[in-house]
Structures are given as C-alpha cells and as structure tokens.
Amino acid sequence: MTAGKNGMKHKYLGNGRYNTYKHAVFQLSILCFLFFVLISVCSANEVAEFDQVNTPQGAVILIVDGLSSCYIYPEYTPYAIDGSVLDKAEPEQILQIFDQSCRVLDITAPQTFTEGGHSVLATGYSKADGELVASSGTTVYDVAHDNGYLTFAIMEKGDSSGMRSKQNVIVHDAENSITEPEMIIETNMLSGDGKSISLEIADLMQENSIELQDQLDQYPDGSQEKYDAYDIWAIDTAIELMDHMEREYPEQHYILTINVGAVDCAGHYKKNSGYIATIKGIDNATMDLYETCIENDMAFIFTGDHGMSFATADSRGGHQADKYSIMTESQKVPLVIAAKDVNTGTIEGQFGQEDIAPTILEVLNLPGKLRAADGTAIPVKDYVSLKVQVPGEGQLTLIQNEDIIFESKINDAISFVGLEPDMDYKLKYNPISDAEKDIEKVINIGSSTIIELVTSSNQSTSDKSYHNPRYIIGGTLIVCVNLAGLALIRKVLKE
Ligand SMILES: [Zn+2]
Structure with missing residues (x-):
C-alpha cells in the first residue's frame, strides 16, 4: 500500500472527492450543494478514502x-x-x-x-x-x-x-x-x-x-x-x-x-x-x-x-x-x-x-458496530477500515510507520477506509478546548474497528448522541467549511 508515501493529508476526501485544490470556487459550490444534500438525507459520515478503494454500491x-x-x-x-x-x-x-x-x-x-x-x-x-x-x-x-x-x-x-x-x-x-x-x-x-x-x-x-x-x-x-x-x-x-x-x-x-x-x-x-x-x-x-x-x-x-x-x-x-x-x-x-x-x-x-x-x-466498507455480535470479519480483502470518534472538535493525526498519513480538524467522527491490516497505527488527538487533554493511542487493526477517543473530562460520550442526525449535520457543516476555507487559502497562495 502506498497511501502513506503519497501523503494522505493532501488527499482528504469529504463526502465527495477532492484530490486537487484547483477550481476552489467550483469546489466551494459543490460543497455547499453537498451540504444541502446531506441535510436532506441526515446520514452523513465523514470518510477518508485511501487510493485503490472500490466500495460497492x-x-x-x-x-x-x-x-x-x-x-x-x-x-x-x-x-x-x-x-x-x-x-x-x-x-x-x-x-x-x-x-x-x-x-x-x-x-x-x-x-x-x-x-x-x-x-x-x-x-x-x-x-x-x-x-x-x-x-x-x-x-x-x-x-x-x-x-x-x-x-x-x-x-x-x-x-x-x-x-x-x-x-x-x-x-x-x-x-x-x-x-x-x-x-x-x-x-x-x-x-x-x-x-x-x-x-x-x-x-x-x-x-x-x-x-x-x-x-x-x-x-x-x-x-x-x-x-x-x-x-x-x-x-x-x-x-x-x-x-x-x-x-x-x-x-x-x-x-x-x-x-x-x-x-x-x-x-x-x-x-x-x-x-x-x-x-x-x-x-x-x-x-x-x-x-x-x-x-x-x-x-x-x-x-x-x-x-x-x-x-x-x-x-x-x-x-x-x-x-x-x-x-x-x-x-x-x-x-x-x-x-x-x-x-x-x-x-x-x-x-x-x-x-x-x-x-x-x-x-461494504461500513465500519459500524453490531451491538451483540460475537463473530469477527473473515479477511476477504487486503485492507481494513478504522472509524475514530472524538469527544469534541480537535486536530486528529493518523501515523503509520512514522509517516503522517492523515491530519485534519475533526468535530465528531471520521472513517478511514483502505488501511493496511495488522499494522501499528498511532492516533493523536489535540482538542481545541483546554478542558480536554491530548490523547495518544497506538492500535493494531486486524479487521475493521471503531475507536472511541475519550478524555478524562468526557467519559460519558455515548454512541446514541453520535447517531443524532443534528450532530452529524453539525459535524459535516464544520468539516465542509474547513475544507472550503483550506481550498480557498490554497488558491489565494498559489496566485
Ligand atoms: Zn431454513
């Protein structure tokens, strides 16, 4: 897998795919459109897709x-x-x-x-x-x-x-x-x-x-x-x-x-x-x-x-x-x-x-939890997914073999799709709010996994609140705005 070497942080994909920063205005309009689409379906999950991933319909x-x-x-x-x-x-x-x-x-x-x-x-x-x-x-x-x-x-x-x-x-x-x-x-x-x-x-x-x-x-x-x-x-x-x-x-x-x-x-x-x-x-x-x-x-x-x-x-x-x-x-x-x-x-x-x-x-690349399951996924693919839930807005970094393969502000949760299995990954989370502490965690992902990052001041984060559509929409809006801002800044710098 080459995603790490390719610099994943430049390939962060929201719910659409934004591999380049050209045409920032066009992208902004797409983002706004996506946002309204997301409001109407109330089912958004942030997804960072690595190369080579073909998720079935x-x-x-x-x-x-x-x-x-x-x-x-x-x-x-x-x-x-x-x-x-x-x-x-x-x-x-x-x-x-x-x-x-x-x-x-x-x-x-x-x-x-x-x-x-x-x-x-x-x-x-x-x-x-x-x-x-x-x-x-x-x-x-x-x-x-x-x-x-x-x-x-x-x-x-x-x-x-x-x-x-x-x-x-x-x-x-x-x-x-x-x-x-x-x-x-x-x-x-x-x-x-x-x-x-x-x-x-x-x-x-x-x-x-x-x-x-x-x-x-x-x-x-x-x-x-x-x-x-x-x-x-x-x-x-x-x-x-x-x-x-x-x-x-x-x-x-x-x-x-x-x-x-x-x-x-x-x-x-x-x-x-x-x-x-x-x-x-x-x-x-x-x-x-x-x-x-x-x-x-x-x-x-x-x-x-x-x-x-x-x-x-x-x-x-x-x-x-x-x-x-x-x-x-x-x-x-x-x-x-x-x-x-x-x-x-x-x-x-x-x-x-x-x-x-x-x-x-x-x-289906759906890193969700089956509440009562005692079975585990059979390894039928060469890659796995990781869903990370964070306690609030903060900077999330994913490191594989010393390489930063993802770095961005996250409000709520993100799914990484297309990770190499049976590898050690380091997760770093730096919250915006001082009330919460930085978290670092090393994980080995054998099959697709959900990690909930919990700080001492935020022990009560529950799955239920996460599934509230308002949280999802709010998170999506913030990520969209961040993305659009980044895209615009990048365009201005280029010119
Ligand atoms: Zn039968």
Whole structure:
C-alpha cells in the first residue's frame, strides 16, 4: 500500500472527492450543494478514502434456505445418517461463480433452523433469535441505515417479525407454501427520499406477487417444475428490483436480501434426489443474479441459513431435531462473496456463521458496530477500515510507520477506509478546548474497528448522541467549511 508515501493529508476526501485544490470556487459550490444534500438525507459520515478503494454500491445477499455446502462444494462428500454416500449437485453455473469469487470453505451454523440461522446472519451473534434481530443497533441493516442505505428483502422463509422490521420494504410468503403462497408486502421506516423509492419498490413487488400464483399454477402440485418456479420467481424479482434501482437511483446504496424457500422444502419432502434437483433448479437464475450484481457494482453474497441431513438416501430430510442437527450436513453452509476489492480464491480455516455479518460490513466498507455480535470479519480483502470518534472538535493525526498519513480538524467522527491490516497505527488527538487533554493511542487493526477517543473530562460520550442526525449535520457543516476555507487559502497562495 502506498497511501502513506503519497501523503494522505493532501488527499482528504469529504463526502465527495477532492484530490486537487484547483477550481476552489467550483469546489466551494459543490460543497455547499453537498451540504444541502446531506441535510436532506441526515446520514452523513465523514470518510477518508485511501487510493485503490472500490466500495460497492450495496450488497445482494442470496440465502438458499436449507442449503449445505456439503452438497455443492467440490471438496466435500455428503453422507446420510446411516453412513451411505449421498448424491451431490454439480450446478454448472454456480460452480463457475465459485471460481470467480471468494469462497469460504468451512462455515458452521451454530443454530440449525431457519429463524436461528437468519438471526445469526443478520446480527453476527451465534445465539441470536428473532427478538434480538428486532432490537435496535443489532443487525447489518441497522448499520446500513445509519449510513444512508435502504434495505429491501424478498423472503419465502426466514421472515421473522424482527427480520421484517429491519427492511424498508419486504415481500414475504406468510404461508410458506409453494402451492398457494400468500405474498405480503410490508414497509417500514419510510422517510425523506427513501420513502418514494421504497414505495416504488413496493409497487414492483406487488405486481410480481400477483403473477406468482399464475406461474405456479402451470405445474402440477409437488412437481419439480413448481418447486423451481417458486425459487426462480424470488430471484427474478430481485433482478427486476436491481434493474429499477440502477436505472432510476444509481446513487442510492441498498442491501437486498433474498431467501429462496424451495430447496429446504425439497429436503423435507422430496428426499436426497429432489433436494439435489431443486439446488440445480436455481443454477441459471443464480448466475443471472450474479451477473446483474457485477454489472451494477453490487457485492454478491451467497449463503445458507442451515444445512440438511437425511437418515438414508430414500428418507425425508431434516435439520433441527437432535438426530439431524448433530450432522455436519446440517451445520455446514456455503459462503461465497464477489465484489471488486474482495480477493478471488478459497479461504481455508474454520469460521462460524456469526462471522458473516461482520464480513458483510467489511465488504461494504461500513465500519459500524453490531451491538451483540460475537463473530469477527473473515479477511476477504487486503485492507481494513478504522472509524475514530472524538469527544469534541480537535486536530486528529493518523501515523503509520512514522509517516503522517492523515491530519485534519475533526468535530465528531471520521472513517478511514483502505488501511493496511495488522499494522501499528498511532492516533493523536489535540482538542481545541483546554478542558480536554491530548490523547495518544497506538492500535493494531486486524479487521475493521471503531475507536472511541475519550478524555478524562468526557467519559460519558455515548454512541446514541453520535447517531443524532443534528450532530452529524453539525459535524459535516464544520468539516465542509474547513475544507472550503483550506481550498480557498490554497488558491489565494498559489496566485
Ligand atoms: Zn431454513
């Protein structure tokens, strides 16, 4: 990484990118414009981006309900409880996606049932339940909202009330039925610009929901085609939603969560062979989704809530009852991630499903806190982020290897994105007010971290006050004014 040598302090980027000091007046007008935009969205975070950073526009999380990696990862062989070897799916397109992505080999789900799995995925906490998902500040969706994201979901299962409450718009199957689904659209937290976007997405979901029953009615009950159509509907709706967002709101960040339900149903009702056939049934649609993610600069995340086990190849499957839940086939879920800055290849070593939520934040360069998480981010990228919260206005300096890589006045908080991991960094904070003392701190950042600098006179700084939009706007205004002033001074000096 060369950011330090390049003199980061000359490349401080506010919420826009100001790599040169030319055209100061033009920049000032841009800053004023940005300020008004920021007031309207109330979600600003100061960001200092180092070179080479490509933050995705958002993330698409495809959860295949009941999909165990044992049946699709080339390295694994699935076994029945009686010890016999089971059939594996070899989904051609999905295997191709594996080759172009970061694939984590060994992920264990701590709770092998739907609500547990989804709760762990959302919160990064291994013992999470729907209630924890519902409480504030616990999920990737909360952190995303704090950073100006919208959240959408298409869920055929895993639609606990907690999960639903964290989505701006969700369409979910209240019946969990492949034969007669009852698709319900729910909206939450509608405000500002997000409101009209969310209502458009709700309309799109409504239109697609009306078509679903007709699509299913073409096929006999219990047929493979009907199972496949149910899953493909969810993925196709997701692609339509992404197309709409790309066309109408290309700047809007969002997380889209999809949970397809038929693979799990097939495991329960259609034996090993039907389970495998239903995995193959989403092969082409998954590739379409993946390609849309790449085209639209969205991170693609592919995983499962829990796996599936069979007593014999000819018996129905299960995952929650004791005899099933102890099986590797019930516990191992896939994790495949594709995004510009995410490395391609296979990651070995043992990880838990609780590591997925922190990893998603890492992929999105969102250095936020998951309130209850016991998981840690899997190293899928070559850089990490650091968010520093300061007790009040002051000069903040970041030093790497004796080099000052950042120096500026900060009022409230700043995120550094694109730092080299496993390095010692020195933070220096010199407050404007005499009442507070200088702080120096050396930190080693293994994965993205939040540091709260607290002085003796200011022990009560809480996360809550930081999230108050007025603080964010105030901080943003001060930084904008400082930036504009610097730019003007620089221009005057040049002339
Ligand atoms: Zn499930």
